[in-house]
Amino acid sequence: MKIFDLESKLETNLKQLDFYYELDSKIESKFNILIVLYSFIFVYIIELFKYFIDAKLEGFNIVFSCSFLSLLICLFFAIKYTYLFHRPEDVLYIHEPEYFYTTILENYRINLNISDDPTTDEEALLNEYVNHTYLREQEIALAFNIKAYREKRKKYYFNFLWLLGAAFFYVLTAGFVIFENRNENTKFELKNYKEILNYQKSTSMAEKPKIDPRKVITSQPIAVKQSGKTTIRPMIKPEAVKTKTENTKNK
Known part of the structure; x- marks a missing residue:
């Protein structure tokens, strides 16, 4: 088969067309990786917004603010390329x-x-x-689809890079927020540690009310035989205890 024969050209173009149709479907399936990254970022981003607003109100933190703004910039361009990637394009x-x-x-x-x-x-x-005519149509379709695929692959590449950058700054800002929250909780615990100890000491050292042992009710345990029969012994009231004590003394 000669490469310049008409039949060989027709056959080669058909194979190339099928090849680029398959590549187009494969690059669409690769977007699942970006969906995972988007899900990872948007899990905690609302908390980052809240912390950013609180930080602006309480005091400017340059490390967190720069990281958070970089996250927003990367996320903006990532969403932009996601739109360009999924925008309907012609395939011949x-x-x-x-x-x-x-x-x-x-x-x-x-x-x-x-x-x-x-x-x-x-x-x-x-x-x-x-x-x-058939060959010319194949060549037109093939040239157009190759160009469209390269443009789509470029959009996916830039989308992945910007989203990867957003994930990096997301981890940085989220780690910063978690670390700051732990520090605040630790400071709070240390600040109130003495008060808690003093409260515990005052509670433990408080005088307990004195009781009269003669007025304590004696509760009898339940007797259970091996046959399964249960016997509940009567409760001994303070008066009964007192009577028994007096009888013992008289004897």
Whole structure:
């Protein structure tokens, strides 16, 4: 098969068209990675906004503010390229074969003044013209799709870079907020530690109310035999305790 033969050109172009159709679908599936990064960023970004507003009100923090603004810039460009990546673009497909051996063939017959019953030479000539039209359409579609794929791949590349930068500054700002919150909690605990100790000491050292042991009710435990029979012993009231004590003394 010679590379410059018409049939070999047609076959090569068809393979290349199928190849770039497949690449276009594959790059669409790669966007799932970016969805994971977007989900990772938007989980905690509301808290970062709240902290940014509080930091602006309470006092300017240059480290957090610069990191957070860098996050917003990266996120803005990432969303921009996400839109450009998913914006509907044209993809060229060649006509079905019937279009060439009916419409195109009929146009050539009219243009070349060939009758409906062509000779062998005229039929070969028509076939050659139709094949060249088919080849030209393939080349137009292939050139356009290659350019469209390269542009789409470039958009995906920039989208990934900006989103990766946003993820970096997101981790930086989120870590800063978590670290600051822990410091505030630690300061609060240390500040109130003495008060808590004093409160515990005052509670433990407080005088307990004195009770009269003679007035304490004695509660009897429940007796359970091995057969499963349960016997509840009567509760001994203070008066009964007092009576028993007196009887013992009299004896």
